Amino acid sequence: MIIRETVNVEKQAIEAKKAAKTLSLLSTEKKNEALLIVAETLEAEYQTILAANEADLEKGREQGYEAAYIDRLALTKERIFDFAEGLRQVAKLEDPIGDIQSSWTLENGLHVEKVTVPLGVIGMIYEARPNVTADATGLALKSGNAIVLKGGSSALFSNKAIVAVIHRALEKTAIPKEAVQFIASTDREATQALFTMKEHIDVLIPRGGASLINAVVNNATVPVLETGVGNCHIYIDKEADIEKALKVLVNAKTDRPAVCNAAETVIVHKAWFDINRDALIKTFADNGITAHGDEYAVRHIPNAQVANEEDWANEYLSLDIAVKVVESVDEAIQHIDQYGTKHSEAIITENKATARQFMNLVDASAIYHNASTRFTDGGALGFGAEIGISTQKLHARGPMGLPALTTIKFLMTGDGQIR
Amino acid sequence: MIIRETVNVEKQAIEAKKAAKTLSLLSTEKKNEALLIVAETLEAEYQTILAANEADLEKGREQGYEAAYIDRLALTKERIFDFAEGLRQVAKLEDPIGDIQSSWTLENGLHVEKVTVPLGVIGMIYEARPNVTADATGLALKSGNAIVLKGGSSALFSNKAIVAVIHRALEKTAIPKEAVQFIASTDREATQALFTMKEHIDVLIPRGGASLINAVVNNATVPVLETGVGNCHIYIDKEADIEKALKVLVNAKTDRPAVCNAAETVIVHKAWFDINRDALIKTFADNGITAHGDEYAVRHIPNAQVANEEDWANEYLSLDIAVKVVESVDEAIQHIDQYGTKHSEAIITENKATARQFMNLVDASAIYHNASTRFTDGGALGFGAEIGISTQKLHARGPMGLPALTTIKFLMTGDGQIR
Numbered sequence: 001m002i003i004r005e006t007v008n009v010e011k012q013a014i015e016a017k018k019a020a021k022t023l024s025l026l027s028t029e030k031k032n033e034a035l036l037i038v039a040e041t042l043e044a045e046y047q048t049i050l051a052a053n054e055a056d057l058e059k060g061r062e063q064g065y066e067a068a069y070i071d072r073l074a075l076t077k078e079r080i081f082d083f084a085e086g087l088r089q090v091a092k093l094e095d096p097i098g099d100i101q102s103s104w105t106l107e108n109g110l111h112v113e114k115v116t117v118p119l120g121v122i123g124m125i126y127e128a129r130p131n132v133t134a135d136a137t138g139l140a141l142k143s144g145n146a147i148v149l150k151g152g153s154s155a156l157f158s159n160k161a162i163v164a165v166i167h168r169a170l171e172k173t174a175i176p177k178e179a180v181q182f183i184a185s186t187d188r189e190a191t192q193a194l195f196t197m198k199e200h201i202d203v204l205i206p207r208g209g210a211s212l213i214n215a216v217v218n219n220a221t222v223p224v225l226e227t228g229v230g231n232c233h234i235y236i237d238k239e240a241d242i243e244k245a246l247k248v249l250v251n252a253k254t255d256r257p258a259v260c261n262a263a264e265t266v267i268v269h270k271a272w273f274d275i276n277r278d279a280l281i282k283t284f285a286d287n288g289i290t291a292h293g294d295e296y297a298v299r300h301i302p303n304a305q306v307a308n309e310e311d312w313a314n315e316y317l318s319l320d321i322a323v324k325v326v327e328s329v330d331e332a333i334q335h336i337d338q339y340g341t342k343h344s345e346a347i348i349t350e351n352k353a354t355a356r357q358f359m360n361l362v363d364a365s366a367i368y369h370n371a372s373t374r375f376t377d378g379g380a381l382g383f384g385a386e387i388g389i390s391t392q393k394l395h396a397r398g399p400m401g402l403p404a405l406t407t408i409k410f411l412m413t414g415d416g417q418i419r
Numbered sequence: 420m421i422i423r424e425t426v427n428v429e430k431q432a433i434e435a436k437k438a439a440k441t442l443s444l445l446s447t448e449k450k451n452e453a454l455l456i457v458a459e460t461l462e463a464e465y466q467t468i469l470a471a472n473e474a475d476l477e478k479g480r481e482q483g484y485e486a487a488y489i490d491r492l493a494l495t496k497e498r499i500f501d502f503a504e505g506l507r508q509v510a511k512l513e514d515p516i517g518d519i520q521s522s523w524t525l526e527n528g529l530h531v532e533k534v535t536v537p538l539g540v541i542g543m544i545y546e547a548r549p550n551v552t553a554d555a556t557g558l559a560l561k562s563g564n565a566i567v568l569k570g571g572s573s574a575l576f577s578n579k580a581i582v583a584v585i586h587r588a589l590e591k592t593a594i595p596k597e598a599v600q601f602i603a604s605t606d607r608e609a610t611q612a613l614f615t616m617k618e619h620i621d622v623l624i625p626r627g628g629a630s631l632i633n634a635v636v637n638n639a640t641v642p643v644l645e646t647g648v649g650n651c652h653i654y655i656d657k658e659a660d661i662e663k664a665l666k667v668l669v670n671a672k673t674d675r676p677a678v679c680n681a682a683e684t685v686i687v688h689k690a691w692f693d694i695n696r697d698a699l700i701k702t703f704a705d706n707g708i709t710a711h712g713d714e715y716a717v718r719h720i721p722n723a724q725v726a727n728e729e730d731w732a733n734e735y736l737s738l739d740i741a742v743k744v745v746e747s748v749d750e751a752i753q754h755i756d757q758y759g760t761k762h763s764e765a766i767i768t769e770n771k772a773t774a775r776q777f778m779n780l781v782d783a784s785a786i787y788h789n790a791s792t793r794f795t796d797g798g799a800l801g802f803g804a805e806i807g808i809s810t811q812k813l814h815a816r817g818p819m820g821l822p823a824l825t826t827i828k829f830l831m832t833g834d835g836q837i838r
Contacts, residue, residue, distance in 0.1 A: 021780055024779070025779055025780075104801070106794075106799075106800070106801070110790050110794060112800060119812050119813075120782065120812070202812055203812070203813060217640060218640050221636060221637050223642075223643075223811060223812070223813045224642075225813070241835070243835070244834070244835035247835055247837055248835060248837060250837075251837035251838060252837075255837075255838060355832075359828075359830050360443070360444055361440055361444075363539065364828070365828065365829060366828070366829040366830075366831060367828060367829070367830055367831070368831045368832075368833065369830075369831065369832045369833065370832070370833045370834055370835055370836075371529050371831055371832075371833030371834075371835070371836040371837070372836065372837045372838055374837070374838040375525075375529060375831060375836070375838055376829075380525075380838060381525070381531060381829075382523070382525070392642060393538050393539070393621055393622070393642070393826040394538075394622060394642045394644070394813060394814040394826070395813040395814040397826055397827050397828070397829075398827075398829050407812040407813070407816055408816050408817075409783070409784065409785070409786060409816070410784060410785040410786070410795075410800075410816075410817050411778050411785075411786055411788075412785060412786065412787045412788065412790055412794060413774075413787075413788045413789070413790075414787065414788060414789045414790030415663070415789055415790075416660070416662070416663035416666055416667060416789055416790070417789075417790040417791065417794070418666055418667060418669075418670035418671075418674075418790070418791045418793070419670060419674060419791055419793040419794060419799065
């Protein structure tokens, strides 16, 4: 079984790599044309996708998945039309490929060009959300990359149906349909086969929970673009404005608790806490937030549970929050160093020097002064569609748009130059 | 033993991480001043380094190392003064840190800055050459990074002496000496401990042979900047100019056979081979090049051995060359796809369309038309000192200078903005 799945996946990866060569040379016009045809076809065939989605939902209900999970899985006509709209937006984005970033001529006459090229083949490993199938495909194709999709088994029928529509659409375009591969096997080996296929796959992008991402990072020899786990902190400094502090805290915690840029811990300076704790407690109560605290916090917040190592280290992805009381901004930074995931961190203070110190010393992709961590998002920052939010430091950091799916090549033209 | 080494290495990595924070905030002037003091101290104390090097050489001779190996290990006063000169050159390079790459203000008034920052802590794993100790340290410090050095055991005394001099010099500067850590243990576990220390080390850079690089790539969970294995090809097209072809071939093969941008295989179009094979054979003979060929090549080149899978896949790093005869440029590209290491590849042809096809379709960091692969080098291309040549596609490709040792941060300044 292991061998068979590996062979099948390898066959698909090889097809993708071959298609990537054709795709890498297509003009912007041909690629955009293809994206628009895929968008149109998704709209025209939305009913097949809905039918397949119904099969996934039924299976999910049978297996007793939670409501939130079912909700992420469920498609509607509107959501499918949103996929199509997303592809049209991607068609409008600037093509990152073919740019000559710089060029120069050496003294010996050798002409050097540094050009932007596609990465090649992207391996996308993701969980329940079927929108990733359409969104990631659009971004990959626009940037001249082939894509191998491995979605969660709970969305299998939906994903298969979406890919079938994409394939039918691509047949009418200049993009070979082999540029979009979908691994239909739900076997664990099929996923693991992707981890080490360095000859055929140029990068793996995992999107999902911490356990999925860690499995990829710890087992892959193919380079990984690590995304998404956000154990984000709001630090309320002793010189924080109370109104800004509570407004940002509520937004970062409650606007969309399940997303990666939501806050998971609030670190509060003791001087501020001692003065403002009644307002803080009322804010928690008014917004349905459950506090877990360190010893000092628990002593003063009614019904707060004692936070343990898990509380500090993991995302709640719910209306729970961990509360840590500190004596200084340095202690806050130390806590973030220890438990943060280098995603998004915020300081609330009226003291610019303290803010600057926090922004300089905290190691994260996005650091906020007096604003919510929720802005770490390609759309919100004006980058257009994003393929994920990188929490690593190499290649891309923060929201990743089309440029993150490219690399460079040096092209040298000579007349017999030797060294 | 395993546990003890891991604990020691971790202690050093934590010290490096702490020092990296201080270092990341230093001005360009302070960093340059420190580099110049290190350079001066290396020159002043060259005799201690030579004495330590003598101990390594003696051990090497006792253990019967080959002459070429001993040669790479051996230091002279001049070579140590070259290290110092290298540091002075790095001091002159533009500081990549602190640049605001771009900044903009969202409609809601949130101000966004994208700034260049150091990676943090670099783990450098390398083999015999002691110059890497000084060169890598210089590039790391200039770009605001701490460095954990793990050199080959054959250069242990030399490396220890160089680091001791660097530490003595740093004590007179604003850079904490803990920013340069040297792992003195020759235990395998000490190296392996570095592979998974994600909390403290931001990137691993292996420099050395294929087996070292593969060990790091296959076992590290810390992100890796893969460097240097160059199985480079020269493709002589049917429309190649004979003079350019032979000149480039000889240069790429014989100028410095042991380096990564040297040619290891020549792929020859059959039409060209059939006409020019006597000249090719004479060129091999005149330059001491030993040919290993495919069936057709072996039939026509006197004394050529039959090339096997190893010949196609590995670097010779000697005056040996593999010879493959093909019927088309497509077949040449396919061969490179199968065996190339994405380093440097060349085509010799007078046909611009064929050259363009080759340059578009070959997947490598540097692709040459009518020039030698030997130009893939930071110095030759005008980038200044390089920390290695990346053969991967993420983050950095080709010769890596100071910008490859940086990442970015988004700094957002607001006034209570929420989403």
